[in-house]
Amino acid sequence: MNSDIVDLRSFYASLIGRLAERAIAVALAEVWANLPNERLVGLGYALPWLDRFGYDAERVFAFMPGTQGAVSWPPGGPSTTAMVFDEELPLPDSAIDRILLVHLLEHSENPRETLKEIWRVLAPGGRVVIVVPNRRGVWARFEHTPFGTGRPFSRAQLTELLRETNFTPSSWSEALCFPPSKRRWVMRFHHLLERTGxxxxxxxxxxxxxxAQKRLYQGIPVTQRASRRVFVPVLSPQGAAGAAARQGMVSSEWRVANSE
Known part of the structure; x- marks a missing residue:
């Protein structure tokens, strides 16, 4: 089940969502290397953290998958939001310094193809920062938060996936060690529970x-893409008209064969 943009905004507007945002921001700060004047892209639903970590970037974009939906960002200024297909990003090669993935990889149709596309658009030495639900964590077992949807990952699975797509993991962190409970007494002690956990x-x-950092010393063999999404215009002829045309072609071929 994919997380919808309405559900994501509603979650992060709630008290438990704000606490989750802060906990993830603290963990992100531990792995976030300082890259002044960087070109930063948030892919998925990374809006709560782009304001925190993109203040000194040269430019910041918010890319959101079509299956999730998109909202205009930033508020009060020119929009830098784009609705995209995560396996075909509208960027040239080596154009971005860092990409932040939140609420994306666990919902990707093909995580390997997504990471290969991210590898393509990252500059040499570029970095990808990935936030995914933990397979062993409690949050992945409750669907009242966005972390309970999609495909959770373990550290070993992430390491293997990154190495297969020519990335080298460099820093790790964890967040959301407090239980995903909406009870007031639990949220009141969330800071203590998070720090202790x-x-x-x-x-x-x-x-x-x-x-993880983009790896350049290993060549990538040219292979056929595992998946390719084709967008069909809504007003193009479909259905009965197409079927009738195909039937007419079959009938004409049969008449020619009989006449011979």
């Missing part, structure tokens, strides 16, 4: 965060 039971955190 990251120290004593990080293996059960709600999300895994990894920063």
């Amino acid at each position: 990251r120290r004593f039971w990080p293996i059960f955190a709600g999300v895994v965060i990894v920063e």
Whole structure:
């Protein structure tokens, strides 16, 4: 099940959503290397963190998949939002310094193709920062948050996927060690639970965060893409008209064969 843009905005506007945003921001700060004047792209639903980490970037874009939906961002200024297909980003080769993936990889049709496309648009030495639900975490087992939807990952699975797509993992972090409960007393002590959990039971955190660097010394063989989405205009002839045309071609071929 994919997370819809309406559900995502509603979650991060709630109290538990704001607490989750802060916890992930703290963990992101540990792996976020300083790259002044960088070109930054948030892919998926990364809006809550683009304001925090993109303040000194040369330019920042918010790319959102069509299956999720998109909203205009930033508020009060020219929109830098684009609705995209994550396997075919509207960017030239080596155009971006860093890409932040949140609420994306767990919903991708083909995570390998998505990471290969990210590899293409990243500049030499570019970085990708990935936030995904933890397979062993409690948050992945409850669907009242966006982290309970999609395909969760473990550290080992992420490492293998990144190496297969020519990335080298460099830094790891965890977040959401407090339970995904809406009870007031739990949220009141979320800071203590988060800090204690990251120290004593990080293996059960709600999300895994990894920063990986684009690897250049290994060649990529030219292979056929595993998937290719084709967009068909709504007003193009479909259905009965197309079927009738095909039937007419079959009938004419049969008459020619009989006449011979």
